[in-house]
Amino acid sequence: MSALIEMRGVTKTYGAFTALNDVTLSLSDTSPSMTAVAGESGSGKTTLARMMLGFINPSHGQVLYQGKDVARMTGAEQRQFRREVQPVFQDPFDVFNPFYRIDHVLETPVKRYKLADSDTKARAMIEDALKRVGLRPQDTLGRFPHELSGGQRQRIMVARAVLLRPRLIIADEPVSMVDASLRATILDELKTLNRELGISIVYITHDLTTAFQICDNIMILYRGNVSEAGAVERVIGAPKHPYSQLLVSSIPLPDLSKAWGGEEIPVSEASAARPNPGCKFAPRCPHVMEMCWDNLPPKYVPDSERLATCFLYRDAPVAASDDVASVFRPPNHSITTTAP
Numbered sequence: 001m002s003a004l005i006e007m008r009g010v011t012k013t014y015g016a017f018t019a020l021n022d023v024t025l026s027l028s029d030t031s032p033s034m035t036a037v038a039g040e041s042g043s044g045k046t047t048l049a050r051m052m053l054g055f056i057n058p059s060h061g062q063v064l065y066q067g068k069d070v071a072r073m074t075g076a077e078q079r080q081f082r083r084e085v086q087p088v089f090q091d092p093f094d095v096f097n098p099f100y101r102i103d104h105v106l107e108t109p110v111k112r113y114k115l116a117d118s119d120t121k122a123r124a125m126i127e128d129a130l131k132r133v134g135l136r137p138q139d140t141l142g143r144f145p146h147e148l149s150g151g152q153r154q155r156i157m158v159a160r161a162v163l164l165r166p167r168l169i170i171a172d173e174p175v176s177m178v179d180a181s182l183r184a185t186i187l188d189e190l191k192t193l194n195r196e197l198g199i200s201i202v203y204i205t206h207d208l209t210t211a212f213q214i215c216d217n218i219m220i221l222y223r224g225n226v227s228e229a230g231a232v233e234r235v236i237g238a239p240k241h242p243y244s245q246l247l248v249s250s251i252p253l254p255d256l257s258k259a260w261g262g263e264e265i266p267v268s269e270a271s272a273a274r275p276n277p278g279c280k281f282a283p284r285c286p287h288v289m290e291m292c293w294d295n296l297p298p299k300y301v302p303d304s305e306r307l308a309t310c311f312l313y314r315d316a317p318v319a320a321s322d323d324v325a326s327v328f329r330p331p332n333h334s335i336t337t338t339a340p
């Protein structure tokens with residue numbers, strides 16, 4: 001598989017603290033995918049997103065975009081990367097200048113990347129992008145940021161990303177500031193962009209319910225380490241890692257309609273005090289064994305389309321590849337529309 005983006009053994013440390021540990025993940029260049037990255041607060045989700053976007057460099061390992069090391073790109077390569085890999089953040093309000101009408105946010109990329117050779121074409125492109133995210137141009141253009149709802153502002157940021165016809169959108173908690181009634185709509189729109197425009201989406205979230213609803217595959221992080229990964233039906237539907245099991249047990253099944261709350265899992269004082277160079281989940285794990293404290297478990301493949309880094313599965317084969325995506329379910333669609 002040729003990779004659109006690839007994290008190769010990526011670790012990020014801040015002093016002695018490891019925010020992300022040895023993550024290898026590649027997303028296909030030919031089959032546009034929707035991949036969730038989930039985990040509780042502080043698990044390293046945003047750190048991973050910022051490295052994929054080239055905002056910060058790995059301490060070890062590499063991030064490659066179409067085979068090129070993001071940290072070592074030439075000016076022209078970087079410009080292409082900046083256009084093709086677009087972020088959508090949690091709270092778009094900071095991105096808007098309150099003194100400019102929202103048109104400005106949409107016109108700027110059209111001008112910067114010379115996407116249109118006339119004002120009429122520019123306007124048509126902007127209107128098309130707004131419609132793709134469910135906004136009516138006549139109700140949206142000409143307004144100031146404070147005249148729009150949080151959900152509308154977030155959709156404008158998605159429209160801005162769409163204008164550039166990116167190959168990849170990295171959406172970091174894109175709907176957590178949005179009214180609950182609009183969340184599903186915005187996420188469905190991301191899914192439509194994936195299906196219709198062939199844009200791959202990395203959806204960073206603490207919410208397993210929405211990850212299940214829109215993504216093909218998921219990677220769950222715990223304190224910077226991949227704990228479980230694979231097809232959402234496997235990992236969320238029938239989790240194997242004790243951490244994923246605890247997360248999923250807080251969703252009121254079988255009805256996945258309520259958002260996962262990321263409840264705190266208690267740690268005994270004795271466990272908390274014990275040094276553990278091994279599995280980071282050991283102090284909270286109901287199944288902890290002696291071997292877990294000193295050894296980092298490898299990626300076991302207990303059944304198809306998933307891996308779990310947990311010694312409970314030590315009788316299962318170890319993943320043949322370091323690449324987490326090697327157990328992903330291939331998306332069941334291919335690009336229907338190509339970028340201009």
Ligand SMILES: Nc1ncnc2c1ncn2[C@@H]1O[C@H](COP(=O)(O)OP(=O)(O)OP(=O)(O)O)[C@@H](O)[C@H]1O
Pocket residue numbers: 014017018019039040041042043044045046047048206
């Ligand atoms: N610049 C930094 N300096 C020091 N530590 C940092 C820095 N950035 C992140 N961290 C730490 O790295 C860990 C992972 O942070 P990160 O923001 O990636 O987590 P997250 O899973 O996105 O959490 P949240 O859901 O709360 O946003 C946290 O413990 C955080 O405090």
